[in-house]
Amino acid sequence: MSTNPNRLIGGQYLVKDASYNDIFTYEDLSEEQQMILQSAKEFIDKEVVPKKHQIEKKDYALIEDLMRKIGELGLLGISVPEEYGGMGMGFVTTMLVCDYISGATGSLATAFGAHTGIGTMPITLYGTEEQKQKYLPKLASGEWFASYCLTEPEAGSDANSGKTKAVLSEDGKEYIISGQKMWITNAGFAELFIVFARIDDDKNITAFIVEKDKAGEGFSLGEEEDKLGIVSSSTRQVFFNQVRVPVENLLGERDGGFKIAMNALNVGRIKLGAACLDAQRRILDNALQYASERKQFNTSINTFGAIKEKLADMAVAAFTSESGAYRAAKDVQDAIDDNVAKGMSHNEAELKGIEEYAIEASILKVWISDSAQDSADQGIQIYGGMGYSKEMPMESAWRDARISRIYEGTNEINTLLCVSMLVKRAFKGKVDLMTPAMNVANELMSIPSFDVPDYSELFAQEKEIIANLKKAFFMVAGSALQKFGAELEQHQQLILAASHIMQEIYMVESAMLRAEKIAKEKGADAAANAVKIVQLQLFKSVEIIKSEATRGIISFTEGDEQRMMLSGLRRFTRYNEYPNIVNLKTEIADLLIKENKYTF
Incomplete structure (x- = not known):
């Protein structure tokens, strides 16, 4: 249960002063959380870092293999309730795993984030008991992987404008889905797809669970996208041509897909902030090591003031990013615990807790992704000409960092949302x-x-x-x-x-x-x-x-x-x-x- 009666609600940091006693910091991690941190870090250092060059050659099979190994460690199910085969850990621990799994390469970070977040979470929070029992154990273990089909050629930031249609069959037993989705992460190896489509002329889209093996010939994939970064993250178009889905695979409520999509994005945003943390640490560590080894004018370049300024700036950004991310993570966890104490189901409590801090989630997404990009850019400068070489780690770090400012809602969209959400909370009397x-x-x-x-x-x-x-x-x-x-x-x-x-x-x-x-x-x-x-x-x-x-x-x-x-x-x-x-x-x-x- 929450032990923080002085917790500030979302957006309230602007009108009330927080006390250091009332916030959570990286230094407050428990012994159990430190052990999970070390497990994630050791996996990345042993299994991923030595294979970086292979990952940068569009090795989609390697990413799938690494994801299965993460599943064997139990880390794909970190936030899935124990009764469905997961570890049932709290929100801070979920953020911690996202932090340390995501640092070495954006390709694995993207696959992990899409599967555990927008892929698995909608079923965890909105699924029926039958859907949870059927799908979550497979997703938590890594037996199956999930993908999330929202974006369309004409529906990006305006997610509710999608053209994909779902029509109820004459016998009322199936929905028939037709449409096109694009930029779909994990599409190449996912067995389960969360698909958003509009039923008839409904105001809002509806979410469906589509199993690839049962989708039939009407389900097809485009070629792998040739991308600037995250090159081994499977990203394809997905086509639905009269794909039949059982009515029991409707997720949540009819006309409720937009709500599912928005709540998924709120979680995705705060986790994306976490996913950029260890990337910043690793970029800085690589820059430090190179600056100590690289000599110009008969001295290591780390003795030059211009280089020291860059190193200090990168460290300041990393420390500040950590501070905001873990502060917000614990606030979300406390809100969830408080909601449970009020009698809400865990699913409702989690939805409300995440929604409570949607402003902070957008802030973290924007600020930390910008900082990660800046750090990678400074890293390339420290490496000089070598930073531009694919043989060095900074080149891929810069390319991978770039996408973080686009997905989960562009940084511009999220920046605009901060103010609009604050004004809405003011009109509702939540923030004076x-x-x-x-x-x-x-x-x-x-x-x-x-x-x-x-x-x-x-x-x-x-x-x-x-x-x-x-x-x-x-x-x-x-x-x-x-x-x-x-x-x-x-x-x-x-x-x-x-x-x-x-x-x-x-x-x-x-x-x-x-x-x-x-x-x-x-x-x-x-x-x-x-x-x-x-x-x-x-x-x-x-x-x-x-x-x-x-x-x-x-x-x-x-x-x-x-x-x-x-x-x-x-x-x-x-x-x-x-x-x-x-x-x-x-x-x-x-x-x-x-x-x-x-x-x-």
Whole structure:
């Protein structure tokens, strides 16, 4: 059961201050979770890393074989209830396995994520008892693999616009499905397909379970797609021509497929954030090792300040990514436990718990996938010309990272969703946006304090700045909402700016709370490097927020209103005591170089 009565609900981080006591961090992993982590990591290091070159040659059979081995370890069924052959572990452990299985190659990460997430999860959460008993044991063990058929040539981000049709047979015993799906992961070796089609003229699509062996001649696959990255991940078009599916294979409710698809994407988004974590660690480790071995001007390039800056930036991004991902994972788990305690079934509790943190899921998907891409790009720069070679790990890391910004909803779609979901939660009374927005408007009219603050306490200045960054968000978003009302959704560039502010606040606050928890529980010395990382991330976040807020403000204000808001922005992004960013990056890089690996 949840032991966190002070847990903030989804989106509430903007209006209430979280305490380090109330968040979960990577350092809080239990002994059992550490053992599962090591099991996943050892498998990747022994079975996957030595075969990287083979994976980069479109070896689809190898990925299928690796997936079966993961199934033998029990990790395909990590979140499947025990009564259906799984391990029945909580959401944090599910995120942990996704983290460490996904780091070495995007091809395996994609196959694993599609099977365990959008492939298996819809049956776990929406299936009838008969469907669960029939399919989940096979999916949890790796006897069968699953695929998810949603995207169509004319239905990508607008998932509910699919043209695939399902018609009930005259005898009422089968649905006859016809249509085309594309970009379908695991299609080449999956035995089970979650297929979305529209029955008659229903408003929403409906989900079906299609077994390949029983689909008949009307079921066919296109050729493997020739992709930029994740080259050994099976990706094909799937064609349905009068494919007959028993009525008992309808998943969930008729007209309820869009709800299933959206909830699957919420889970997919937060797990995609987790799937980018170990990739960042491994990219950094490879960069560190190469920089120590590569010599120019008779010295290792890791002694150069320009290289140290890149290494430090990569470490800051990795630490911050971990902080946000595991904070949100535990919040989801606590929400699930609380819902069960209220009398909900586990399925309903999990659906509601995941939906509760849909905003944070989108934030993590965008921020961490962007960071993984940036780290891979910096890694190539550190390798120089060799980074462009397929013989080196950075080339494939960069290509694999690129897709993470596209699937589970593009980063642009997810960035827009952050604000729209927050506004909807406000209208439902779940998050009070009006009070802080009005308070900020009043503060803009007041004379700022010129008292010299006391920053003797750990993170005193950082907490003050983060609180002010939240005010900057309400200044921009509140004024924009007041001006445009329901028409705000038509101003996408303004929404993007406000959403980027939201994202930076959540991520840097997560890093700060993690570092504070380390300091309180293990002492100042143990937290010293984490504190430096937080100071670096906060400085970067402030600069991003300055830029985003400025472009937002000048897009819909003018004259005195604009001058007042820009003045307020300077107040809300002000440092009283600037950290020495160059020294901090050098110190972080020197520690990384000494350890020759990511060590935070």
